[in-house]
Amino acid sequence: MSSKYVQVYNTLKKQIESGEYAIGEEFPSEAVLQEQFQVSRDTVRKALGMLENQGYIQKARGKVAVVVERGAYNFPFAEILSFKELNAHLNRRTETEVENLEILSDQELIMKIFEDDEEKEIYDLLRVRKIEGERVIVDHDYFKRSVVPNLPLRACRDSVYAYLEDEKGLRIGFATKEIVVEDATEEDRRYLDMKRYDLVVVVRSYTYTKENVLFQYTESRHRPDCFRFVEVAQRKKL
Structure with a gap:
């Protein structure tokens, strides 16, 4: 408790x-x-x-x-949430724009991301997240087709996780996440309303099934003024 x-x-x-x-x-x-x-x-x-x-x-x-009005949005990264689920947490007006959805068979890219020489094809999904009308997050996802053979556009616009779990019965288990700050790229400037900012907060995630199978890699790039990560930490004496 x-x-x-x-x-x-x-x-x-x-x-x-x-x-x-x-x-x-x-x-x-x-x-x-x-x-x-x-x-x-x-x-x-x-x-x-x-x-x-x-x-x-x-x-x-x-x-x-x-x-007070919260300038930054708190993201609960200790949990695995879809953006639709996160929207309920943020209590803000949000929108998802699908910029790209395609199947890739680039073996060099697949090896670089998943280190799996048996995987032949992956989905490449690029989405922009708007919060209160501003484009503040760009999500770039890659999914193994051996685990996710079909990925309809309707799911990408709504919730990929809801589609995978509720319609396809996929059991999502856990994710490893890394949070860093990087210089904004040309792609960031193209897809995000960067204003005066030259940096972005980047969250890289590897997501696994309950059976410990890696099936998704995500690179989520955030405008820095709209990012907040807060966790309640308890002291643990080693």
Whole structure:
């Protein structure tokens, strides 16, 4: 079971995301929250600190916290989520544009990505993600056709994972992820509304089935002002 302050944080976060507290509205005082949740002052302060760190509220010394507009979008990278599922978490207006979907048989590329000399063909899928009307993420996915023999355009526009799991019965297991910052490429500038930025946050993922079969490689490139990665870390003494 999670700590009490994490439970308080999760409840307050959901209330903010659902619109129960409007942007610019004063947040309840520490005393009010103590009474509401029947917890200590320290517990409330920890929960409020997490909300502030994730950009939900802004606090000033001696003043009540205020709900603020979040400039960056928090991505829960400890989980494997489709963009459609992530949209429910973001609570923002989103749209997916499919820029390219084709089958490749380039053995050199297949070996470079999957290190599999038996794989003959892969799907190459390029999608742009719009959040609140701005093109802020470009996702480049490669799928092994030995695992994903068919990939319809409708699934690419909606949710590839929903198609694979619900219609094809694929059991998705786990992913390894790497997050780095790189110089923006010409492709980034072509597909993203880069504004004044010269860098992008790049998330590279290798996704496996429940049977430990690698079937997908993804390179997700984010405009830096629209990226936030926050995890709750607990101390573990080695």
